[in-house]
Amino acid sequence: MAKTAVVNINIVTGDPRPIFRQIVEGLRMEIACGNLPVGAKLPSVRGLAMQLTINANTVAKAYSELTTQGLLEARQGLGLFVAQPKQRLNQDEQEKQLGSAIEKFVNDIAYLDFDKKDLLNRIEESISKLSHKRDED
Amino acid sequence: MAKTAVVNINIVTGDPRPIFRQIVEGLRMEIACGNLPVGAKLPSVRGLAMQLTINANTVAKAYSELTTQGLLEARQGLGLFVAQPKQRLNQDEQEKQLGSAIEKFVNDIAYLDFDKKDLLNRIEESISKLSHKRDED
DNA sequence: AAACTGTACTATGTGTAGTAGTACAGTAAA
DNA sequence: TTTACTGTACTACTACACATAGTACAGTTT
Structure with a gap:
């Protein structure tokens, strides 16, 4: 089974952005910079929640948005993976x-x-x- | 008495930013581009509210933030004016x-x-x- | 069967945004 | 002095966003 990548993001108290958005934008940059290459397996919803000391539903919300944006690919029971980039906007x-x-x-x-x-x-x-x-x- | 300047901003429905923030950022740019020079008199709280079809308290909130940022100078009973720029941040x-x-x-x-x-x-x-x-x- | 995984839902509390309304104080013009 | 403007500030209400807590179900692997 694929090894879970190390995700180097953190939540900044006092940042005006909501927590889930800090996660979304942090992961976008990690992927954009190549730190999370295509196929990389992300920490589970519960795993990242523990790592960041936040609620799992908050992580799930961030992951859901990244999946909608096409950056991640969810496989139920397996995990979330960095998706093959594709042109999505005209x-x-x-x-x-x-x-x-x-x-x-x-x-x-x-x-x-x-x-x-x-x-x-x-x-x-x-x-x-x-x-x-x-x-x- | 100073003539009220024409303020060329509008509220975009669907813009994710709150209404008061659209006003703040719109006016910041009008001032920064020189369309509202130092000393220019802005529309009153009630006037701009009518112009934008929003609540006067929303305008007052935006004007208050711009005053706090040092871009505007409020004179009770007289109006709001574009302030002399000053260095405020270290x-x-x-x-x-x-x-x-x-x-x-x-x-x-x-x-x-x-x-x-x-x-x-x-x-x-x-x-x-x-x-x-x-x-x- | 157990332990992981994602997905989805309800419920609650907090904070923000915007509106509506009201009232007060300052200023200038009539 | 009155009128009509101005800013300032407050209460009250509604709606929404955000985050947490909890629970439960389905998929997958060990």
Whole structure:
């Protein structure tokens, strides 16, 4: 049987995001960075709940959303696995989400002091950590 | 008496953000882009509520948060005005917020298709619309 | 059969968001 | 002085989101 991957996420008290969303976003990044490759087996609902000291239903909710997003694949009685990535959004929806993300980001940083070049470098660096972005020009 | 500025924001049904937050973020951008210059007089709590067809207490809540953030200055009996910008965060807190914003942004775009150079250009372009970022190198 | 796994449900409590309504204090204009 | 604007603050209510606790069922492997 496949060995359970180590999931390196934690819940930050005081983070304005709900707990289940911190899990969702934490796992999205772990998968996007290649720390959880396709086929990796995630901790069980009850296992991750104990690890994070939260309720199992909260973990189940996060896992359910990731499954709906196509990042995970659930097999009842067996566990949850990182799914083979597939294109799920059409071009228009992609463009819309990209635009929203840029707008939200600029809103967040609008009142901060920073050097523009430095900022763009940091963004480029963070993007380069995404595993499927590493091989691009 | 100062003329009330026209505020070009609207509430998007279906937007996951609470209504008061859409107002906060909309006004932050209007101010940051120079559409609402220092000293501009905003619509009254009751006026904006009517304009947006929402409750006046919801507007008051948004205005209150913007006042706390230092972007607006309230004068009881007179109205609300765009405040003189002032540095409010220390360097550490700035860096922390910048890091969080980048992290959140990369999480949002991690599964989208985009050309890296194009993305960085679009971010640079959006930043250039911020009025206090126009004169920078 | 036991022990793991996911899935789904009810029930409860807490906190947030928004509305509706009301009232008070400050200011300017008539 | 009155009127009409302004911001500020409060109570009360409803609805929803979030998280927990508990329970039970079905699938799979050992």
